Amino acid sequence: MTTPVGDRDELVLAAAEGTLDDAQRARLDALRADDPTVDEEIAELRATLDAVRRLDGWDEQAMDLTPSPLVLRRAQQQVATEGREPLRRGGAGAGAGTTDGRADGADAGRHGGARPGRRALLGLAAAGLVAPGAVGQDVVRRLRPGTPEGDPGTLGALEQAAVEGVAPGAEVDLGIIAHTWGTETVWLVDGAQPGEVYDVVLVDRSGGRTGSGSFLGTRDPLDCEMNAAILREDVAEVLVVAAGGQVWARAPLPPVRA
Amino acid sequence: MTSAGLAVLEDAAEGEARPLSGPDFDVARVFDEHGSLLLGLAVNALGDRHAAEDCVQETLVRAWRARDTYRPEQGSERTWVVAIARRVIIDSLRARARRPLDVRAEPPEPGPEPGVDTQVADRVTLLAGLARLSPEHREVVVEVQVRGLSYEELSRRTGVAVGTLRSRMYYALRALRALLTEEADHDDPRG
Numbered sequence: 001m002t003t004p005v006g007d008r009d010e011l012v013l014a015a016a017e018g019t020l021d022d023a024q025r026a027r028l029d030a031l032r033a034d035d036p037t038v039d040e041e042i043a044e045l046r047a048t049l050d051a052v053r054r055l056d057g058w059d060e061q062a063m064d065l066t067p068s069p070l071v072l073r074r075a076q077q078q079v080a081t082e083g084r085e086p087l088r089r090g091g092a093g094a095g096a097g098t099t100d101g102r103a104d105g106a107d108a109g110r111h112g113g114a115r116p117g118r119r120a121l122l123g124l125a126a127a128g129l130v131a132p133g134a135v136g137q138d139v140v141r142r143l144r145p146g147t148p149e150g151d152p153g154t155l156g157a158l159e160q161a162a163v164e165g166v167a168p169g170a171e172v173d174l175g176i177i178a179h180t181w182g183t184e185t186v187w188l189v190d191g192a193q194p195g196e197v198y199d200v201v202l203v204d205r206s207g208g209r210t211g212s213g214s215f216l217g218t219r220d221p222l223d224c225e226m227n228a229a230i231l232r233e234d235v236a237e238v239l240v241v242a243a244g245g246q247v248w249a250r251a252p253l254p255p256v257r258a
Numbered sequence: 259m260t261s262a263g264l265a266v267l268e269d270a271a272e273g274e275a276r277p278l279s280g281p282d283f284d285v286a287r288v289f290d291e292h293g294s295l296l297l298g299l300a301v302n303a304l305g306d307r308h309a310a311e312d313c314v315q316e317t318l319v320r321a322w323r324a325r326d327t328y329r330p331e332q333g334s335e336r337t338w339v340v341a342i343a344r345r346v347i348i349d350s351l352r353a354r355a356r357r358p359l360d361v362r363a364e365p366p367e368p369g370p371e372p373g374v375d376t377q378v379a380d381r382v383t384l385l386a387g388l389a390r391l392s393p394e395h396r397e398v399v400v401e402v403q404v405r406g407l408s409y410e411e412l413s414r415r416t417g418v419a420v421g422t423l424r425s426r427m428y429y430a431l432r433a434l435r436a437l438l439t440e441e442a443d444h445d446d447p448r449g
Contacts, residue, residue: 013428063298075318156308180350
């Protein structure tokens with residue numbers, strides 16, 4: 001006896017769903033005699049059904065969303081930085097980018113030799129973008145409109161950090177954004193020595209240091225964004241280190257809580 | 259630095275944001291072609307738009323890093339990118355589970371139990387399979403198997419005949435199973 005294709009599909013599905021009636025069961029028994037693979041297919045569909053039925057929901061509207069262009073831009077910045085520098089896993093900084101995506105052309109990855117200098121280790125890719133305007137409270141928030149504020153460690157949310165020990169005559173505002181891939185720092189700096197190189201360093205709770213790129217001091221206030229391959233929850237402090245090695249500014253960060 | 263990375267640098271004009279990927283792997287193209295799928299999957303897995311966009315970003319970066327490992331003969335680019343996204347999302351869920359983390363005051367939290375970890379990975383893999391079904395196939399699976407509608411109820415709601423819905427269910431489940439098998443085969447992309 002031959003079972004029509006559509007009938008076979010219906011029987012297999014009903015068997016997998018457990019909804020066979022007596023007539024269907026009889027037809028399925030007949031089908032089994034002709035097609036020994038039918039039981040295997042029923043078992044496969046049943047396993048798939050069991051998995052699907054354990055899902056707690058599905059948001060179909062999410063399938064119509066389009067990622068923000070910022071997602072692409074940040075990915076491009078990160079890719080650009082890694083393309084410039086030797087890939088370092090497990091500690092060193094992921095690099096830096098400016099708010100408009102420009103870089104200064106410095107290339108740590110091209111520094112030859114077995115022992116790159118401190119700048120190369122920290123990621124010399126510098127960021128410097130002049131952004132005229134006064135430095136003051138909440139300016140970092142205004143630099144990232146649309147970014148929600150959140151508690152320390154909240155993925156994608158802006159955390160305002162308190163900057164201490166800034167050199168006389170300088171002002172520094174700092175925002176922190178936790179990501180799955182690391183920690184982003186958003187800066188507005190006024191009073192850095194023009195042309196001077198400043199390294200951004202993230203310090204973990206055991207004192208380990210992760211470089212997060214560098215920026216050049218400018219005469220006017222500058223804003224920039226830096227990325228580092230360390231999770232926010234592991235960061236205890238953010239430092240800005242001047243070329244001479246002295247700490248130019250520091251921002252102790254609160255621990256991340258549940 | 260990889261030779262591909264050096265080539266990208268060599269092609270860059272002075273002072274210009276350099277080309278962001280080689281000729282065979284363009285981050286912007288991958289974003290355009292797969293970004294919505296990746297975001298939809300991540301939102302469903304994480305329930306958080308911002309975290310989901312972080313995952314899309316990380317997926318693009320990991321895909322770029324691993325671009326030399328992609329083999330078209332082993333599967334579509336979409337399959338490969340989704341496999342990377344699954345790993346990123348699973349990493350994100352694991353990181354979320356690790357909190358709170360004041361390591362000065364508290365001993366390190368134990369990692370999740372292997373069984374729990376597997377459940378997380380299985381759920382994300384299943385969501386990835388669902389995300390890749392056609393909208394018609396996904397609708398019948400979600401409405402009947404996840405939300406518990408009867409075929410008759412769904413038929414009344416959509417105007418599609420019950421027989422057609424059952425046929426869609428059969429082919430949707432077969433397609434889903436094939437996707438899950440395919441994704442298992444791509445379960446270890448270097449990302």
